Amino acid sequence: MKQFDYVRPATVAEAVAAAAQPGAVYLAAGTNLLDLMKGGVSRPDRLVDVTHLDGLDRIERLADGGVRIGVLVSNADLAHDADFAKSYPAVAEALLSGASAQLRNAATVGGNLLQRTRCAYFYDTASRCNKREAGSGCDARDGENRTHAVLGWSENCIATHPSDFCVPLVALDAIVEIEGRNGRREIALDELHRLPGDTPERETAFEPGDLVVAVRLPAAARGFAARARYLKVRDRTSYAFAVVSAAAALRIENGKIAEARLALGGVAAKPWRARAAEDVLRNVAPTVDAFQEAARRALADAKPSGDNAFKIELARRIVVRALSLAVAGTPARIPALPASPFASTSGAIHA
Template sequence: MNTFTFSQATGVAAAVQDNAAHDGAAYLGGGTNLIDLMKENVARPTHLIGLKKLGLDAIENLPDGGLRLGALATNADTAYHPEVEKRYPLLNQAILAGASPQLRNMATDGGNLMQRTRCYYFYDLATPCNKREPGSGCSAIGGYTRVHAILGASEHCIATHPSDMCVALAALDTTVHVSGPNGERTIKFEDFHRLPGDQPERDNTLEPGELITGLDLPAKGFAQNFSYLKLRDRTSYAFALVSVAAALELDGNIIKDARLALGGVAHKPWRDKEAEALLIGQPATADTFRAAAAKVLAGAKGQGTNNFKIELAKRAIVRALKQATEMNQALDANAFQNSNP
């Protein structure tokens, strides 16, 4: 790990100013990813700006019926917050599927969005990597690709985004609030993370020095029919090979609204609005779900050792949507059981 200086910011504006005053500065929230990157010399910031005293850890109701998550609220506090458990159980499930309890106690909501890929070659300084050193090449292409992208990749990078929480945030139409040298702005969640294109070193659309201050969830949380399905090599503390956030609004057996987002398959959480449109107005049947899955994976491309993920993703979508349709029945059965001990 390289040497660095440290300062503790006491306000958002002060943090942004401190960042602008130091070349190679980085913001430090929970540090669960950044510190790992620094230990491996993948990240080499010269100055760290502590954010713990910014007061951005509140979770508050919004006037429009939505919910604001402070950027420094921990993943654990968010998952177990009564409003999240009640109104956004899809988000609760996604957070609890990620990492370990110890990491969720430290990791922040804003930091979760900033996670970098877990590509083997990104962490191996002995191999070329366009994300670490633009223009050096992508060692994953032609290499071992079990965890790599099948959607949205480019000739420059086939890495995937590792977050579980972000898959649910994508499905829920979250809005990201940021503050930077040019003031405050909001970013639609679907526009926050980038596909690699010819700039794989850029994970997101933040401008230099910008800081995430909060995340707004809309009023509609799909609390009745939802499912977060995570398929991985082991049942705990492992990143997804494929994950699916599925949320439905049903009128009997007819789908009135649908959300569908995937993790573990692309450089960003992958939401397909055209596939969602195929679901709306259709009966909640296996045939309907398979048609949507086929649409999502229509442009998928394997890289050899990850070819299996294409069929796995299709089956995961069908399974998650089926679980979402059954969720309301399960909730009703549980409520009946609790009222009749």
């Protein structure tokens, strides 16, 4: 492997200073980064290990009713926090539908947000990839692209963001707290990931040295706890990235939808908030017709980027199903097969 420096800063300020240097990257659990390094996809000069920083591994209930999740909280710890799962069931379900138990035990909240696309051409250093090497071209565009983006892609990049966790988070207006060279700031998660446009190598709104320290869900997010689901269609029952997924959350008042939240996963370079679909659901009865209209709106701008036209129809159906599941109410327990179409199958014991 390429030789690299490894530093373990004692404070967030030290970490930011160390990571602001060219060629430096943050290391948390490394479930994605170390694979990228082994494959020669990522060749950093310096790893800044943040796993020993104090205070970043807590789940805090805020006075305003929100919750603040430290960036080093593991996916498993967050999903299995009973109060968190009860308040944000779609988020917990999404977390438990991702990766494998072993990976969830290691992987962190921050790493999940900042994981890289699983586009095979990004991982294959012999292929051209504008993300990996700006301006080199995109071999995915005319390549094997069955699972690639149908929304927000450009001729320069058709990769998708692979996270499950981010999909309900973005639906619930999550906020990302960032510590940078100029101090602390915060942005909406929806603004963290960028669409590729002409600069697919710029994946996030980050500046050099920026460190996510926490993800916050506002008080309003709890208001959807009674009707919030995540649904993920995949090529095998577990341990697979979404072909398409959706998070749906509803507030029903007097038989009508007071507020709807909808986001799609596996369709774009970012978790895809479907605001136009949310708008058509406001103040209407929660019927299949309404959900189908929402699905049409959500995918109105979708177009295939290759052999993936099926994902558009699949996404529509997932939207309808996710909304139907949400209106039926959050189950008392997260299913044994979280987010799976087979969640209701009895006898399931594996996640």
